Amino acid sequence: MNWRVAIAETAATFDVAPGEAVLQAAMRQGVALKHECTFGGCGTCRVKVLEGKVAYEEMPLALSPEEAAAGYALMCQARALSDLVISTGPRAQVPAPQLCTAVMRGTRQLATNIVQLNLEIEADDFDYVPGQHMNILLDDGGARSFSMASVRGPGNAVDFHVRQIPGGRFTSQALPRLAPGDRLAVEAPLGEFRLQNDDYRQLLFVATGTGIAPIKCMLESLLDDPDCPPVSLYWGMRNEADLYLAGEIAGWGDRLYEFNFVPVLSRAGDAWSGRRGHVQDAVAQDFGDLSDHSIYLCGSPSMIADAKRRFAALSASLDHIHADGFSFHHEVAA
Secondary structure, eight states, X not given: OOEEEEETTTOOEEEEOTTOBHHHHHHHTTOOOOOSSSXXXXXXXXXXXXXXXXXXXXXXTTSOHHHHHTTXXXXXTOEEXXXXXXXXXXXXXXXXXXXXXXXXXXXXXXXXXXXXXXXXXEOTTOOOOTTOEEEEEOTTSOEEEEEBOSOOBTTTEEEEEEEOOTTOIIIXXXXXXXXXXXXXXXEEEEXXXXXXXXXXXXXXXXXXXXXXHHHHHHHHHHTTOTTOOOEEEEEXXXXXXGOTTHHHHHTTTTTSTTOEEEEEESSOOTTOOSEESOHXXXXXXXXXXXXXXEEEEEEOXXXXXXXXXXXXXXXXXXXXXXXXXXXXXXXXXX
């Protein structure tokens, strides 16, 4: 028998067949549920199950056991075991995506395998909120996704941090051949990873790798803001040479309220005098109670999964943990 799913916020309903993923059923019947990667890596399709039960063929990486126990579920992987009532939460107020052209203005090598790409978006009404990302559309119909790494500049100029993947069709093949003035087809802005501007809790940002890009954009939007709450940023990298933004970030100390920046290296050399190990472990060592923090996680899905578990044990509110599984969403799924 089929199960009936109702969305609390809109009263929309749809049927789910036995063994069918809830998101797949919604898409099949024209019911909009937010989603991105569709295989449990990014967490975008997270909802709260108000009534009923779901199960998984395999627990998705972007859903922690603590979240599941609190009633959260990922619709791309969840199978209904009964009729469901789900809450998608308040709809994010973000600009609508559009198809447009981006002009390449230049590149700059930030680290051994990380390039800063500067694009100018050719659209009069283009806008985005810090945390969102863009799809670069490829000739074969595929796409590659990158987060905005800067607030919008004059002429719709935007920076992106691109990790060059060996053999990558865009990052290692197309990107090195781009010249200033070349045009790219893009879709932007996308995603709902963003600052919750109505939340005045202390801010804790945790990033690994180029997951720092959307967080940099968020923090730039808070510079010199008199209402900015206390801000802590923990950034995990392998070695000191990888900390391509460390100098710029350190300079934000006078422009963000009670700003605390902690770089953490997992493969530090003997000369490194800072923190070592995994970035989520450093946070757990420094905070005994995270109940009054809004937490933003961006980077490897394994870091995010472990951080959610560790931080829940430190009384972090699951309603105030916001995450973007950067590797899955931005490098693989696209």
